[in-house]
Amino acid sequence: MKRPLAALLGILLVLSICVGCGPKGDISSGVAEQDFPVTVNEVTIQDEPKGVVVLSPNLAEVIMALGYEMQLCGKGAACTQEDLSVLPDMTLDDPQSILGVGADLVLTEDAPSEEQKKGLNDAGIDVVTIAPATSREDFTRLYREVGSCMMGGVKGYERGEKIAEGIFSTIDDISRQIPQTDTPVSVCYLYDVEGGVVTGDTLEGKLIECAGLINAASDGAGNHMDVETLLMVQPQYIFCPTGLKDTLAQTDQYKDLTAVQEGRVYEMDPSLMEWQGNGDISAVSFMAGTVYPSLAEGTTSLEPEGGESQTPTGGNSDMEVGDVTSDPEQPEGDSLKLGDEGDAVKNLQLRLAELGYLFVQPTGLYGEGTQQSIMDFQYVNNLRITGVADEETVNRLFAADAQPRPEGSLIYSADE
Numbered sequence: 001m002k003r004p005l006a007a008l009l010g011i012l013l014v015l016s017i018c019v020g021c022g023p024k025g026d027i028s029s030g031v032a033e034q035d036f037p038v039t040v041n042e043v044t045i046q047d048e049p050k051g052v053v054v055l056s057p058n059l060a061e062v063i064m065a066l067g068y069e070m071q072l073c074g075k076g077a078a079c080t081q082e083d084l085s086v087l088p089d090m091t092l093d094d095p096q097s098i099l100g101v102g103a104d105l106v107l108t109e110d111a112p113s114e115e116q117k118k119g120l121n122d123a124g125i126d127v128v129t130i131a132p133a134t135s136r137e138d139f140t141r142l143y144r145e146v147g148s149c150m151m152g153g154v155k156g157y158e159r160g161e162k163i164a165e166g167i168f169s170t171i172d173d174i175s176r177q178i179p180q181t182d183t184p185v186s187v188c189y190l191y192d193v194e195g196g197v198v199t200g201d202t203l204e205g206k207l208i209e210c211a212g213l214i215n216a217a218s219d220g221a222g223n224h225m226d227v228e229t230l231l232m233v234q235p236q237y238i239f240c241p242t243g244l245k246d247t248l249a250q251t252d253q254y255k256d257l258t259a260v261q262e263g264r265v266y267e268m269d270p271s272l273m274e275w276q277g278n279g280d281i282s283a284v285s286f287m288a289g290t291v292y293p294s295l296a297e298g299t300t301s302l303e304p305e306g307g308e309s310q311t312p313t314g315g316n317s318d319m320e321v322g323d324v325t326s327d328p329e330q331p332e333g334d335s336l337k338l339g340d341e342g343d344a345v346k347n348l349q350l351r352l353a354e355l356g357y358l359f360v361q362p363t364g365l366y367g368e369g370t371q372q373s374i375m376d377f378q379y380v381n382n383l384r385i386t387g388v389a390d391e392e393t394v395n396r397l398f399a400a401d402a403q404p405r406p407e408g409s410l411i412y413s414a415d416e
Contacts, residue, residue: 027148027157035152040145043128051103052150053090058132059107060084061277062146064369066163070361071150073101076108082338083367092116095123107149133203133276140164142276170281170376170405171210178212178288185291186214187237188230189273190244193251197225204273207280211288213237227253234258237291241270266290278372285379330398336389340366348389351397352377356405380405 025032026039037046052068054060055076063069064083074090074097090098092112098120106120106127120127128149133139140161147160187208189198198204200218208215216235217225231253238259240248245265248254259265272283336345341364349362349370357373371387378385381396381403389397396402 025153027144027153031157032148032153035154035156038148038153038156040128040149041130043126045105045126045128045149048152049103049105049126049150051101051105053098053101053103053106054079054108055090055092055106056109056130057081057271058275058277059109059130059146061271061275061279062143063107063150065167065277066143066147066150066156066159067361068147068150073103074098081368083365083369092120092127095119095125098125099123105149107146134201135203136168136206139168139203139276167278167280171207171284174281174284174288174379175210175212179292179294184214185212185237186216186233186235187239187287187291188216188235189239189268190248190254191223191241191273192244193227193247193254195224195226197223197230198273199223199225203276203280204283207273207283208287211284211291213287213291231256236264238265239268239273239287239290240265241273242267278369278376281379282372282375282385285375285385289385330394335391336366336394338366338368338371338387345370348394348397349373355397355402376405377402 024034025037025044028039032038036048037044039045049071051073052063052071053074054063054072055078057076057079060069060072060075060079060081063072064081069083072084072087075084075087076091077089079087088097088101090101090103090106092106092108093116098106104125106125108127108129109132111129112120112127117127128145130142130145130149133142143160143164144157145160147156147158147163150156151159189204189208191197197217197220198208198215199220199222200215201221202223204223205215205218216230216233219225220229234257236259238248238257245267248257248260248265254260266286268283268286269279272279272286330347330351336348343364345366346362346364348366349358349364352358352370352373353362355377357377358370366389374389374393375385375387377383377397378387378393383393383396386393
């Protein structure tokens with residue numbers, strides 16, 4: 001009896017060890033017990049990546065929101081962010097090029113073929129497929145997964161959670177300022193003139209709701225709705241990518257939409273409704289500020305705007321103002337804008353970081369990340385939202401009573 005009992009105890013011991021080890025690095029059910037190894041979407045990453053290649057522009061946007069873009073060694077051709085323009089283009093079909101830039105991890109939205117996966121794995125490269133978010137809760141999942149891949153199942157996971165919650169905390173600040181009205185305003189966001197429209201089963205559909213608006217295409221699915229249905233529901237406002245407005249006015253059936261005929265079509269930077277980064281804040285701000293000009297004027301009018309589009313501005317009048325010191329030197333001279341580079345931009349970035357707005361590395365290049373940070377600062381501090389650091393914005397930024405990012409909404413810390 002002793003030998004069978006000993007054998008049974010041995011088996012149970014082995015099983016307990018295996019069970020104990022299994023979930024330690026798997027984030028599918030929550031934060032891991034250590035940074036590495038970490039398992040994300042059934043792929044186990046043994047050590048912190050030496051370098052990362054990102055093939056999806058959406059995942060690239062998430063990486064920049066996390067402040068991890070310095071780990072990137074390459075990108076997909078579709079990643080058109082200005083801040084990533086210096087990185088070489090990569091594909092799943094060329095493992096040697098990926099190794100050549102010092103990367104051992106690839107992040108993608110499109111699952112690789114078995115042949116591509118084998119080629120990458122044989123070269124010692126991990127490839128993780130991460131799906132875009134479809135809801136607010138799923139937004140946090142997206143950030144946790146990307147963070148865990150890059151910095152581990154504890155540090156990266158918690159960083160991702162913090163950033164995702166911070167972005168939606170800022171969106172909530174905007175939502176709380178939207179005028180209450182008994183007359184809902186219906187809108188839609190059209191991607192094209194072939195039935196492409198933001199539907200209710202997507203994160204972008206939730207952003208429309210966060211802007212205090214009714215999505216006229218909420219009953220559609222998979223970002224598609226026939227124009228015949230849109231003609232029946234007749235959205236009061238239409239948002240669309242830059243360049244589509246004139247096409248709508250010239251396309252059969254779409255030109256019959258009341259919003260098109262009455263000039264209530266407003267173009268947006270398409271990335272705001274395609275990439276799930278800090279641009280989501282701007283998307284909500286733009287849509288809400290366009291329909292409710294009271295957000296820009298600081299009034300409490302309940303009437304939606306019926307005329308030309310206005311650049312949205314606003315701010316939280318109930319926000320606590322902290323005591324902020326100004327160590328970076330205030331830049332002098334002309335406005336700073338996208339594409340500018342130098343010490344003046346670096347000082348601007350350091351001040352933004354000090355106030356909790358900067359979510360990219362302060363490199364001295366005025367890229368899209370800095371532009372978004374300026375827009376966030378302008379929003380909170382009741383300035384016209386342009387993304388340009390003009391004289392008024394710079395003076396306000398370096399003022400002793402400049403309002404920092406609301407508590408709980410920290411996106412980037414200069415100390416990290």
